[in-house]
Amino acid sequence: NEPAPAAEGQDGGLKDTVIFAQGADVTSLDPHIGKETPAVTVHGQIFNPLVTTDKDMNVVPCLAESWEMLSDTSYKFNIRKDVKFHDGSELTAEDVKFSLDRAMASSYVSYIVNFIDNVEVADKYTVIVNTKEPYAPTLMNLTHPSAAIVSKAITEKDPESIKTNPIGTGPYKFVEWKPGEYVKMEANQDYFGGAPKTKYVIMKVIPEAAQRTIALETGEVDIAYDLSANDLSKVSENPDLKLLEGTSLSAWFLQFNMKNKPFDNKLVRQAVRYAIDSQTIVDTILYGAGEVAGSIIPPIAFGYQDVAKYEYNKEKAKELLTQAGYPNGFDAKLYVNDNQQRIEICQVIQSQLKEIGINVEVVVLEFATFIENTNKAKHDMGFFGWTTSTADADYTYYPIYHSSQHGAPGNRSFIANPDVDKYIENARITADSAARLENYKALEGIISEESPVAPLFYNKVNVGTSNKVQGFEVQPAGYHSYFNVTAAK
Amino acid sequence: MAELLEIRDLFIRYETVDGVVEAVNGISLKLDKGSTLGLVGETGAGKTTLAKGIMRLIPNPPGKIGGGEIIFDGQDLLKLSDAEMRMVRGKKISMIFQDPMTSLNPVMTVEEQIAEVISIHEKVKGKEASQKAKEMLELVGIPAERSEEYPHQFSGGMKQRVIIAIALACNPSLLIADEPTTALDVTIQAQVLEMMKKLKNKLNTSMILITHDLGVVTQTCDYVAIMYAGEIVEYGALREVFKNPQHPYTKGLFGSIPSLAEDVDRLKPIKGLMPDPTCLPEGCKFNPRCEYAGEKCRCEAPKMAEVDGSHVVKCFEAQGLL
Amino acid sequence: MNEVEKDQRKEKTLFQESWRRFKQNKLAMVGMWFLILLTAISVATTVIDFATNKRIYDTYVISQNLTLRLKGPSAEYILGLDEFGRDILLRMLWGTRYSLFLGAIGIAASTVIGGTLGAISGFYGGKVDNIIMRFMDILLAIPSILLAIAIVAALGPGLVNILIAIAISYIPTFARVVRAKVMSIKDQEFIEAARAVGAGDARIIFKYIIPNSLAPIIVQATLGVAGAILSIAGLSFLGLGIQPPMPEWGAMLSNARTYIRDAWHITVIPGLGIMLTILSLNVVGDGLRDALDPRLKN
Amino acid sequence: MEENAQKAEILQVKNLKKYFKTPKGLLHAVDDVSFNILEGETLGVVGESGCGKSTMGRAILRLHEPTSGEVMFKGENILKYDKKRMKKLREEMQIIFQDPFASLNPRMTVSETIIDPLIIQGKYKKNDREGLKKKVREIMDLVGLSQKLINTYPHELDGGRRQRIGIGRALALNPKFIVCDEPVSALDVSIQAQVLNLMQDLQEDLGLTYMFITHDLSVVRHISDNIAVMYLGQIVEKAPAKMLFRNPLHPYTNALLSAIPVPDPDYIMERILLQGELTSPINPEPGCRFAKRCIYAAPECLNQEYSLKEVEPGHFAACSRLDDIKK
Amino acid sequence: MHKYVLKRFAMLIPVLIGVTFIVFFIMALTPGDPVTIILGDNATAENVAKLTEELGLNDPLIVRYVRYMGGLLKGDLGKSYSNQLSVLDQIADRFPNTLILAAAAIFVSLLIGIPVGIISAKKQYTWIDNTSMITALMGVSMPVFWLGLLLVIVFSLKLRWLPSQGMGQGLIGVLKSLILPAVSLGAGSAAMVTRMTRSSMLEVIRQDYIDTARSKGVKESAITIKHMLKNALIPIITVVGLQFGHLLGGAVLTETVFSWPGLGRFMVEAIKKKDTPSVLGAVIFLSVAFSIVNLLIDILYAYVDPRIKSQYKVQSAAGRRGE
Numbered sequence A: 001n002e003p004a005p006a007a008e009g010q011d012g013g014l015k016d017t018v019i020f021a022q023g024a025d026v027t028s029l030d031p032h033i034g035k036e037t038p039a040v041t042v043h044g045q046i047f048n049p050l051v052t053t054d055k056d057m058n059v060v061p062c063l064a065e066s067w068e069m070l071s072d073t074s075y076k077f078n079i080r081k082d083v084k085f086h087d088g089s090e091l092t093a094e095d096v097k098f099s100l101d102r103a104m105a106s107s108y109v110s111y112i113v114n115f116i117d118n119v120e121v122a123d124k125y126t127v128i129v130n131t132k133e134p135y136a137p138t139l140m141n142l143t144h145p146s147a148a149i150v151s152k153a154i155t156e157k158d159p160e161s162i163k164t165n166p167i168g169t170g171p172y173k174f175v176e177w178k179p180g181e182y183v184k185m186e187a188n189q190d191y192f193g194g195a196p197k198t199k200y201v202i203m204k205v206i207p208e209a210a211q212r213t214i215a216l217e218t219g220e221v222d223i224a225y226d227l228s229a230n231d232l233s234k235v236s237e238n239p240d241l242k243l244l245e246g247t248s249l250s251a252w253f254l255q256f257n258m259k260n261k262p263f264d265n266k267l268v269r270q271a272v273r274y275a276i277d278s279q280t281i282v283d284t285i286l287y288g289a290g291e292v293a294g295s296i297i298p299p300i301a302f303g304y305q306d307v308a309k310y311e312y313n314k315e316k317a318k319e320l321l322t323q324a325g326y327p328n329g330f331d332a333k334l335y336v337n338d339n340q341q342r343i344e345i346c347q348v349i350q351s352q353l354k355e356i357g358i359n360v361e362v363v364v365l366e367f368a369t370f371i372e373n374t375n376k377a378k379h380d381m382g383f384f385g386w387t388t389s390t391a392d393a394d395y396t397y398y399p400i401y402h403s404s405q406h407g408a409p410g411n412r413s414f415i416a417n418p419d420v421d422k423y424i425e426n427a428r429i430t431a432d433s434a435a436r437l438e439n440y441k442a443l444e445g446i447i448s449e450e451s452p453v454a455p456l457f458y459n460k461v462n463v464g465t466s467n468k469v470q471g472f473e474v475q476p477a478g479y480h481s482y483f484n485v486t487a488a489k
Numbered sequence B: 001m002a003e004l005l006e007i008r009d010l011f012i013r014y015e016t017v018d019g020v021v022e023a024v025n026g027i028s029l030k031l032d033k034g035s036t037l038g039l040v041g042e043t044g045a046g047k048t049t050l051a052k053g054i055m056r057l058i059p060n061p062p063g064k065i066g067g068g069e070i071i072f073d074g075q076d077l078l079k080l081s082d083a084e085m086r087m088v089r090g091k092k093i094s095m096i097f098q099d100p101m102t103s104l105n106p107v108m109t110v111e112e113q114i115a116e117v118i119s120i121h122e123k124v125k126g127k128e129a130s131q132k133a134k135e136m137l138e139l140v141g142i143p144a145e146r147s148e149e150y151p152h153q154f155s156g157g158m159k160q161r162v163i164i165a166i167a168l169a170c171n172p173s174l175l176i177a178d179e180p181t182t183a184l185d186v187t188i189q190a191q192v193l194e195m196m197k198k199l200k201n202k203l204n205t206s207m208i209l210i211t212h213d214l215g216v217v218t219q220t221c222d223y224v225a226i227m228y229a230g231e232i233v234e235y236g237a238l239r240e241v242f243k244n245p246q247h248p249y250t251k252g253l254f255g256s257i258p259s260l261a262e263d264v265d266r267l268k269p270i271k272g273l274m275p276d277p278t279c280l281p282e283g284c285k286f287n288p289r290c291e292y293a294g295e296k297c298r299c300e301a302p303k304m305a306e307v308d309g310s311h312v313v314k315c316f317e318a319q320g321l322l
Numbered sequence C: 001m002n003e004v005e006k007d008q009r010k011e012k013t014l015f016q017e018s019w020r021r022f023k024q025n026k027l028a029m030v031g032m033w034f035l036i037l038l039t040a041i042s043v044a045t046t047v048i049d050f051a052t053n054k055r056i057y058d059t060y061v062i063s064q065n066l067t068l069r070l071k072g073p074s075a076e077y078i079l080g081l082d083e084f085g086r087d088i089l090l091r092m093l094w095g096t097r098y099s100l101f102l103g104a105i106g107i108a109a110s111t112v113i114g115g116t117l118g119a120i121s122g123f124y125g126g127k128v129d130n131i132i133m134r135f136m137d138i139l140l141a142i143p144s145i146l147l148a149i150a151i152v153a154a155l156g157p158g159l160v161n162i163l164i165a166i167a168i169s170y171i172p173t174f175a176r177v178v179r180a181k182v183m184s185i186k187d188q189e190f191i192e193a194a195r196a197v198g199a200g201d202a203r204i205i206f207k208y209i210i211p212n213s214l215a216p217i218i219v220q221a222t223l224g225v226a227g228a229i230l231s232i233a234g235l236s237f238l239g240l241g242i243q244p245p246m247p248e249w250g251a252m253l254s255n256a257r258t259y260i261r262d263a264w265h266i267t268v269i270p271g272l273g274i275m276l277t278i279l280s281l282n283v284v285g286d287g288l289r290d291a292l293d294p295r296l297k298n
Numbered sequence D: 001m002e003e004n005a006q007k008a009e010i011l012q013v014k015n016l017k018k019y020f021k022t023p024k025g026l027l028h029a030v031d032d033v034s035f036n037i038l039e040g041e042t043l044g045v046v047g048e049s050g051c052g053k054s055t056m057g058r059a060i061l062r063l064h065e066p067t068s069g070e071v072m073f074k075g076e077n078i079l080k081y082d083k084k085r086m087k088k089l090r091e092e093m094q095i096i097f098q099d100p101f102a103s104l105n106p107r108m109t110v111s112e113t114i115i116d117p118l119i120i121q122g123k124y125k126k127n128d129r130e131g132l133k134k135k136v137r138e139i140m141d142l143v144g145l146s147q148k149l150i151n152t153y154p155h156e157l158d159g160g161r162r163q164r165i166g167i168g169r170a171l172a173l174n175p176k177f178i179v180c181d182e183p184v185s186a187l188d189v190s191i192q193a194q195v196l197n198l199m200q201d202l203q204e205d206l207g208l209t210y211m212f213i214t215h216d217l218s219v220v221r222h223i224s225d226n227i228a229v230m231y232l233g234q235i236v237e238k239a240p241a242k243m244l245f246r247n248p249l250h251p252y253t254n255a256l257l258s259a260i261p262v263p264d265p266d267y268i269m270e271r272i273l274l275q276g277e278l279t280s281p282i283n284p285e286p287g288c289r290f291a292k293r294c295i296y297a298a299p300e301c302l303n304q305e306y307s308l309k310e311v312e313p314g315h316f317a318a319c320s321r322l323d324d325i326k327k
Numbered sequence E: 001m002h003k004y005v006l007k008r009f010a011m012l013i014p015v016l017i018g019v020t021f022i023v024f025f026i027m028a029l030t031p032g033d034p035v036t037i038i039l040g041d042n043a044t045a046e047n048v049a050k051l052t053e054e055l056g057l058n059d060p061l062i063v064r065y066v067r068y069m070g071g072l073l074k075g076d077l078g079k080s081y082s083n084q085l086s087v088l089d090q091i092a093d094r095f096p097n098t099l100i101l102a103a104a105a106i107f108v109s110l111l112i113g114i115p116v117g118i119i120s121a122k123k124q125y126t127w128i129d130n131t132s133m134i135t136a137l138m139g140v141s142m143p144v145f146w147l148g149l150l151l152v153i154v155f156s157l158k159l160r161w162l163p164s165q166g167m168g169q170g171l172i173g174v175l176k177s178l179i180l181p182a183v184s185l186g187a188g189s190a191a192m193v194t195r196m197t198r199s200s201m202l203e204v205i206r207q208d209y210i211d212t213a214r215s216k217g218v219k220e221s222a223i224t225i226k227h228m229l230k231n232a233l234i235p236i237i238t239v240v241g242l243q244f245g246h247l248l249g250g251a252v253l254t255e256t257v258f259s260w261p262g263l264g265r266f267m268v269e270a271i272k273k274k275d276t277p278s279v280l281g282a283v284i285f286l287s288v289a290f291s292i293v294n295l296l297i298d299i300l301y302a303y304v305d306p307r308i309k310s311q312y313k314v315q316s317a318a319g320r321r322g323e
């Protein structure tokens, strides 16, 4: 529906290769193993899930051309009949069942699909997904690239092959993976959505953010993900480049360790929230590329509640501290992993909390140690980010606030509040959107008051591209599609 | 006999941080074609410096040739360009250094090292040069089949012979040997000296032999020059000097070595030590150690004066001026 | 008379003699003065912290002014402000002690440990030597940055642990240097002379071997400190450096690298600081080697 | 021997061997040597470089642990001594080294060097400053070192003075017996003469016994009462000094003596030029070790071992062809 | 010689056992559970338990170590925890890149270090000496990541001469993309080589055989190359060998700055993920490479120094006799 690129002329004017750069390599080409964004950016081109989302996070058809709810716990999907795997074999309901079963069995990604009880093959092109209990975000979860559909025949024959030579149904076929270097993909001429216009897409690994910008500027890559905040203006002001920004599904926040004194005291937690000036952080460290958050659910996701933010108020914070019995403040440890921007933010927080007398020691830990220590509740405060990748609040609320999810799954404030648990569970098992929102509203009310976390901001998804790139759409979860992307010569 | 080398009033000094070392202090010398001059003196007397000075190999910095002339074959070597001087070295004047252990390049075969000097000066290359190198080896008594070996595979005496082969390869008219046998055992020293003598006569080479061993001088040299603190204090035909030493220092040297012929209970050494090279005494350099020294010796430097024939000495006492 | 003169002129200790030779090396002297300056700054800032109960540190060195971040040098802030709007001049001054002394203490530790192991190894030879040196081979075979990362990861972050990591990764180097030196001294005649008058191992080690192997150790240590400073900067780059907001130069440089194109001064200043320090350590090390090397005597 | 009966034998060495393990094989540095030294006398040891002179000297002092043999000092086999007795014994047996540069600790001053043995042997307490100072001065006087050098370091001094420090260190403990390992060969002639005179004076004054190692034959003749000539780890000839020079018996001794350049223009040298050089003492083949260089060598020399034989009173030589050579 | 090489390889075995042991236990003792790291967000308790079991992390440390060593004997380096791919394959992909980078860096350091060192030594204590030594020292004084960034800004961004990151395609591409990383990595070694060249040249310059050569009338240039350099080479080779070892392990920073797909980065990422099999695999490769480099250096010694060559002959001759 965009007329512009066609006018530019046909293939003659287009490059046959588009290169995009990201900060980390795919961990695994197997969509049921590699679950981090850098892996999913590649899986997304090679594989398809049953359903997917548009840029406003509405569920739209993909491999399933349509679906219907048979009951509270049963979904029927009608699969397209024109889908072929890259090896030429046809996609059938068997493949879908096999893939979902495989995902459920995977210790890496099962959390995405473990609401499923079983998958039935109704006929060659129909599958029925039965859930254990009514589960509202079912469709959203199935849009996740980790619910990708793989070929049963190939994967069963050689279970290892998918790790080195993944065969999917997506717009791009896998060509080559040079670990640490690049993944090369080739247009799938038989793609059910039509052949992509760009012959090759290459994902290049460039770990240093500054280097990604430079590579973009020098034309070594056409598209660069995750530019560092201070480089955004360099891209937007460069006439040869453009900066694409979109709302993201990620929120950044502190989790207070409610097991530890003095953070077991609600007043202290509230005081800290008042004492942090998130707007300044966004304006300076993020160069404006973010939005102050009142909760950890991104506005674009289902279930978002526009609760009142804790506006920056030093006096109030001091007052609360005094009420809590700490008029002169106290010492505390803020744990953060070794990412520069996060450390910078923590340093700002450190300096802001100093104003109300809290002496914060920023403890920078290497990721593994960070996870370990915060799982074990060694922190007073921890700096975390969370992406609601399915754009459904349950994806975030459950692991972060549910009392069964202490430690590793995500609840590192160690909040254990029966009401909170109840609202989360209720919202999960009803398919009724309105009822769910009710629950979430009540939930946010408690959370906002209890303040197990201090939401800081939502960041933006940013992508820098060359001016010649057309058809690139920013996807809130960061899983951008290359189906329509072209680059003029 | 024709004069091959004449040194006139040569000064060489080293400018070091400790001060200026006047290592060669107005030396004048003559050497005839075919004859051998022994240069005797204690550590630090300036023997090596003089030899290197003739070769123009004084390291600069810190060394400097301060003045004088070195007339070799009618040419003043000090006036030659560097390139011209290179053609003199190895071709007309060769030098042998004290320590055979360190004078050969450890990473080149002995043949290469001999052939190098040949190919530089004789304009022959490759095979021919190495053929000649082998001949030279045979000449110094080393079988040609060992020519591909490296210096470390040779014993000290053999190394010194290789060095002699290098020095004589281009048939130089002057060979300067700086303590060529000091590092060797007596039996080996005897072999090497014998061979040098033979080759020298065969090739009609003149030689300056530097040593502090009076015995070696006796067996090898026609003339002898005694050096003390950068000066030649006595010079003459071997027999004149050895049979009739004039300078108290020369006498002292003879008194210091135990004789094989007579028995003495105690030696008669020169008292004291070599003076500090950076602040030499006023007057006669030897005066603080000299038993005859008088007031005059302390204020005034004696001049070289003839004793008889070629025999000259630099001493007021010997000249009867005290 | 002459002798008397000479003896008076030459009455100098070994130290004076080396010092005289060292002084001739202009470059090394400049380096040394720079290091002295740094040391003085470190002492001064430490004293100030102590006297003011860290007030200056808290209010000027680490306190932020985000509105002025990345501001370039000006009359008010001679070296400009960093990414948090902190005064870089003050941070450089206060950071001196970390940069210089982290390296120095780490290296001192590895010198002592590595030196002792190397000395034992070189002195006793045989089996002991074999065991110690094989162990050093193992340590050497593990890339030192990996070792450092692993150690920091294992022990957790912090000054002390970085010190430990640095110290351990330099042990093999020192062990080797000292071992080689001890072995060369061990065979010298003056050791035999000491044995001939009945000196035992301990006396020989402490009175004869150690004083004589000090020179190369000092030189190696100087160079080691330089290396350690770079290693710390490298660790910072990998995110394992000093905990913020400590103004350690390596961390300053590494953190500033993101802004290298936005504000030249915030990388160039700590970069130059590190460079000059290391340059100084190196020229001083080289100068010491020349000054202490007995072969260069007279 | 009888004529010397009034003098005691201070040192008897019997079948002393010292082998070194080397990568190339067993190095017979000292191979079965036996000799005696009388109190107050000097035994000169000469031989070419590498023939085992130093090793023998060190083995006698147990600075190298001998491989086998006996070293009887004042009638007792010191090789059987334990550490403690050995340490005590070091007061009586001392060594002076060749290289005046390498044999002094560059980090110790003259006084420290001289004090060190006194403290090690517990003769003085470390804090007995006065006593020590007095002793140091005494020794410096003894070896002719000016008092003002007391706090100088070796590198500030010339070779002759350094050698005097080395002698001073050896004398500090009042030893009876001193191994002098080429004490003058690194020195210039005039200094060499000074040091030789000093050593002779000390010997007379203190009644010292020397084992004087050198390769300078004129020096050895000058200073020794008896001379042992070594070749490849063995003593090939031993005789009173004069006797040896007057009537050398062993072909090697002959060659050695003939090679000395005499500083007298009238002296006609008749050199016996030896072929080749000292070969390696590693795993030596049986038979006379000199045979390969010997102009008199006969086939049987390569097969038989020869031990020292007394040819005339006090004059020993190890050669089977002495009688033939005489002719 | 062969015997010697074999012996050296045999000596590698205890070193490897030691290295694996130390690394294995450091990795085991460091806090952080690989499973929770891999699983990250949403790491449910069941999944953690399941993956722990799958990766065999429930067994005691010793059992795991023995199992690992058993695999190692069969040439099996195991599978990486994070993606279940064969460690050997992953390393095989990356290791050559690190080797190329390190070799190029050494090349750069020799290219700079030897000439500068020679000039410096020949002009000792002159301004030329001082300037070149300071310049060389600047190389070692700059944190490598900083130098790398500066190079990129100047040569890629401003001048557009060279690619800023990654490994190019084809020979020319690879070479072009190699220049900046090699220079920034090699700068430090260049300084070491310069220094060593200078000091070992200074040592050689004083030797008698240089005077001998001069007295033969050899040209100064020939003396420098033929007589001095060849003799000075041995300590230089030692430094180069050591540097090569350091570069192999220390390429981490350069590889990160220049997105060079090498083993260093792989290893650091593996450490951060507590991916013990990958770390061990990388360390084993690096240790073996380090030892091989050392061995090559020793062989090279024999090549430049005939004295050492004959030592080998003796050693192997002695060895034969021993049997």
Ligand SMILES: Nc1ncnc2c1ncn2[C@@H]1O[C@H](COP(=O)(O)OP(=O)(O)OP(=O)(O)O)[C@@H](O)[C@H]1O
Binding pocket: B014, B015, B016, B021, B023, B041, B042, B043, B044, B045, B046, B047, B048, B049, B050, B059, B062, B063, B212, B277
């Ligand atoms: N490169 C140099 N730099 C400074 N001083 C030097 C240098 N070479 C020689 N000297 C000094 O010059 C003086 C003469 O030295 P030279 O080597 O000529 O003496 P020599 O007679 O050869 O002594 P020896 O018998 O020890 O070889 C000595 O005082 C020495 O210290």
Ligand SMILES: Nc1ncnc2c1ncn2[C@@H]1O[C@H](COP(=O)(O)OP(=O)(O)OP(=O)(O)O)[C@@H](O)[C@H]1O
Binding pocket: D020, D021, D022, D027, D028, D029, D047, D048, D049, D050, D051, D052, D053, D054, D055, D056, D215, D281
């Ligand atoms: N510690 C040792 N290990 C192995 N071999 C040794 C050792 N010390 C000496 N040797 C060897 O023993 C032999 C005798 O050496 P020694 O030093 O006793 O000879 P020397 O007669 O004193 O020679 P010089 O006149 O050169 O001092 C030599 O071949 C020497 O290489």
Ligand SMILES: [Mg+2]
Binding pocket: B047, B048, B049, B178
């Ligand atoms: Mg000389």
Ligand SMILES: [Mg+2]
Binding pocket: D053, D054, D055, D181
């Ligand atoms: Mg000896």
